Amino acid sequence: MPYTADKPKPKESSEQLRARIPGWGVDLDPKDRPSVPRERRDLATGAHWEFPERQEEKVPRERSIEHKFLTPVFGTSTPPSGVSGTLRRFAYRYSEGRAAHWLILLAADRVNAWEAHLGSFISLRPDNPVTESGVLSEFSGHGVRSRFGRKRADLAHQWMDPAIVAGPWILAGAAAVAVARKLGRHKA
Amino acid sequence: MKAMVYRGPYKVRVEEKDIPKLEHPNDAIVRVSLAAICGSDLHLYHGMMPDTRVGMTFGHEFVGTVHEVGSSVQNLKPGDRVMVPFNIFCGSCYFCSRGLYSNCHNVNANATAVGGIYGYSHTCGGYDGGQSEYVRVPFADVGPSLIPEWMDEEDAVLLTDAVATGYFGAQLGDISEGDTVVVFGAGPVGLFAAKSSWLMGAGRVIVIDHLEYRLEKARSFAHAETYNFVEYDDIVVHMKKITDYLGADVAIDAVGAEADGNLTQHVTSSQLKLQGGSPVALNWAIDSVRKGGTVSVMGAYGPMFSAVKFGDAVNKGLTLRMNQCPVKRQWPRLFEHVRNGYLKPSDIVTHRIPLEHIAEGYHMFSAKLDGIIKPLIVPSPS
Numbered sequence: 207m208p209y210t211a212d213k214p215k216p217k218e219s220s221e222q223l224r225a226r227i228p229g230w231g232v233d234l235d236p237k238d239r240p241s242v243p244r245e246r247r248d249l250a251t252g253a254h255w256e257f258p259e260r261q262e263e264k265v266p267r268e269r270s271i272e273h274k275f276l277t278p279v280f281g282t283s284t285p286p287s288g289v290s291g292t293l294r295r296f297a298y299r300y301s302e303g304r305a306a307h308w309l310i311l312l313a314a315d316r317v318n319a320w321e322a323h324l325g326s327f328i329s330l331r332p333d334n335p336v337t338e339s340g341v342l343s344e345f346s347g348h349g350v351r352s353r354f355g356r357k358r359a360d361l362a363h364q365w366m367d368p369a370i371v372a373g374p375w376i377l378a379g380a381a382a383v384a385v386a387r388k389l390g391r392h393k394a
Numbered sequence: 395m396k397a398m399v400y401r402g403p404y405k406v407r408v409e410e411k412d413i414p415k416l417e418h419p420n421d422a423i424v425r426v427s428l429a430a431i432c433g434s435d436l437h438l439y440h441g442m443m444p445d446t447r448v449g450m451t452f453g454h455e456f457v458g459t460v461h462e463v464g465s466s467v468q469n470l471k472p473g474d475r476v477m478v479p480f481n482i483f484c485g486s487c488y489f490c491s492r493g494l495y496s497n498c499h500n501v502n503a504n505a506t507a508v509g510g511i512y513g514y515s516h517t518c519g520g521y522d523g524g525q526s527e528y529v530r531v532p533f534a535d536v537g538p539s540l541i542p543e544w545m546d547e548e549d550a551v552l553l554t555d556a557v558a559t560g561y562f563g564a565q566l567g568d569i570s571e572g573d574t575v576v577v578f579g580a581g582p583v584g585l586f587a588a589k590s591s592w593l594m595g596a597g598r599v600i601v602i603d604h605l606e607y608r609l610e611k612a613r614s615f616a617h618a619e620t621y622n623f624v625e626y627d628d629i630v631v632h633m634k635k636i637t638d639y640l641g642a643d644v645a646i647d648a649v650g651a652e653a654d655g656n657l658t659q660h661v662t663s664s665q666l667k668l669q670g671g672s673p674v675a676l677n678w679a680i681d682s683v684r685k686g687g688t689v690s691v692m693g694a695y696g697p698m699f700s701a702v703k704f705g706d707a708v709n710k711g712l713t714l715r716m717n718q719c720p721v722k723r724q725w726p727r728l729f730e731h732v733r734n735g736y737l738k739p740s741d742i743v744t745h746r747i748p749l750e751h752i753a754e755g756y757h758m759f760s761a762k763l764d765g766i767i768k769p770l771i772v773p774s775p776s
């Protein structure tokens with residue numbers, strides 16, 4: 207009880223816990239805990255350089271302006287391209303401390319998904335919301351039984367997910383209908 | 395090669411890609427034999443992490459065989475079976491040389507506030523990940539370890555993140571003998587945090603979630619006392635009641651940015667992206683712990699601000715500790731624990747999914763269907 211000095215006694219003593227739980231207390235001594243103390247200089251990392259050799263920058267690489275220079279090693283997945291790429295490059299003018307940096311990047315992510323979906327329709331492999339959302343696992347994964355009658359808190363918002371998945375297709379469909387109508391009216 | 399590819403929020407597919415090339419003298423190319431989906435991948439999958447680009451291959455938990463090594467690699471050769479920590483790190487910068495491998499300064503051009511992580515958006519460096527047949531592994535002399543002969547491959551893949559992170563989370567809680575530890579979240583990270591709390595001498599370990607099947611696992615696998623927060627009007631008050639109104643000594647957030655339990659918080663973060671993450675579990679941790687207690691945050695949050703109850707943390711004199719886990723630093727001790735049978739990582743694996751069906755894997759894990767706790771991804775053998 208916090209109103210008096212004593213710490214509440216645990217329900218089980220250390221001896222009882224040691225008997226019941228395999229390995230109880232083997233790391234009681236902080237010396238046995240690998241991340242204690244947080245910082246130490248005596249760990250062998252395997253690095254045999256003071257500063258790593260530099261990876262070749264084959265395409266211009268965007269970087270945080272909080273870095274002094276391009277890091278010696280960097281990822282080469284999916285360089286920025288298209289409208290989303292222009293947005294991304296613009297976002298990197300702002301530091302990580304600025305909300306603008308992250309909000310522009312998030313906007314670029316949304317634009318990027320649109321670019322990809324539209325682009326896919328003129329490719330040999332159009333996006334397929336059914337296979338790509340994995341929604342068919344609702345059957346094999348017992349979607350109904352897993353969700354209902356189980357006191358799950360996430361049902362309050364899971365119904366919104368399909369709107370995010372199918373949103374681009376619904377909007378694209380509506381746009382196509384609107385355009386078709388307009389064209390039809392022009393002809394008439 | 396075949397690789398998982400992100401196509402936009404809630405959409406992934408398998409595509410044919412080129413086998414990655416060596417880009418640096420200390421790179422290796424690893425042929426993946428087993429990978430996993432992590433709760434962290436869900437934040438990408440839901441489109442919450444800024445600078446997640448269409449076409450990226452996710453996956454930061456994988457093991458495999460060395461396929462090719464760069465000219466300066468000394469510690470690995472083709473054919474070696476390796477496990478690769480989720481962190482990409484150089485081993486020599488200011489942070490790495492002090493053991494802060496997850497905070498490496500030489501591997502993430504895109505951001506200084508986070509190190510490098512395989513397949514985890516450009517904000518974490520722009521590296522393709524291991525939910526794929528092959529993956530580029532930078533700093534091959536620093537990151538990977540040989541999988542010990544006696545170790546099961548499924549245990550090895552879990553050690554690349556979830557086990558190490560749970561174990562690290564318990565360490566940051568600074569647990570003393572007899573302490574009461576409350577863990578929010580009964581996913582892989584929470585389960586290992588609960589289990590590890592006992593190794594550090596906890597006197598009582600409580601786990602909170604809303605998924606009954608996971609709480610059941612917390613009881614059987616992690617010997618924990620469990621509560622479903624949906625059953626309580628106010629889980630914080632319940633925590634006070636069961637600790638004689640003192641509060642827990644240590645609270646561990648193993649939930650992160652998409653915490654449930656408050657619709658406004660969830661919708662403003664997961665759906666509308668107006669916050670870096672929904673801090674429901676973190677706020678519960680802050681309010682459930684006793685004054686002078688410690689909150690260890692393993693849950694991941696986006697780089698934007700979140701509505702955290704900072705005043706309570708100040709007024710209660712709390713110690714807040716957090717980081718991405720420096721995985722490799724945990725390994726020597728964790729290998730002993732696995733070998734001694736104190737931890738059996740693969741006990742939490744529920745699904746083994748062929749890479750071709752990864753879209754179903756993501757959906758089931760995201761919607762928490764079919765009793766899923768930890769899904770592994772198996773690339774096709776060839």
Ligand SMILES: NC(=O)c1ccc[n+]([C@@H]2O[C@H](COP(=O)([O-])OP(=O)(O)OC[C@H]3O[C@@H](n4cnc5c(N)ncnc54)[C@H](O)[C@@H]3O)[C@@H](O)[C@H]2O)c1
Pocket residue numbers: 432433434435436437555556559578579580581582583584602603604605608623648649650651652653654655674675691692693694695717718719767
């Ligand atoms: N710091 C690191 O190094 C590191 C490493 C791995 C994972 N993570 C993060 O840890 C978190 C958990 O990962 P995981 O793989 O276990 O994910 P997971 O999605 O499987 O588990 C999260 C669990 O939290 C539960 N939950 C949701 N809201 C809750 C609430 N308000 N209170 C209690 N429980 C709640 C969910 O039902 C689920 O069981 C994620 O945010 C992930 O990104 C961090």
Ligand SMILES: [Zn+2]
Pocket residue numbers: 432433434435454455480555556
């Ligand atoms: Zn992870």
Ligand SMILES: [Zn+2]
Pocket residue numbers: 483484485486487488489490491497498499500
């Ligand atoms: Zn480093």
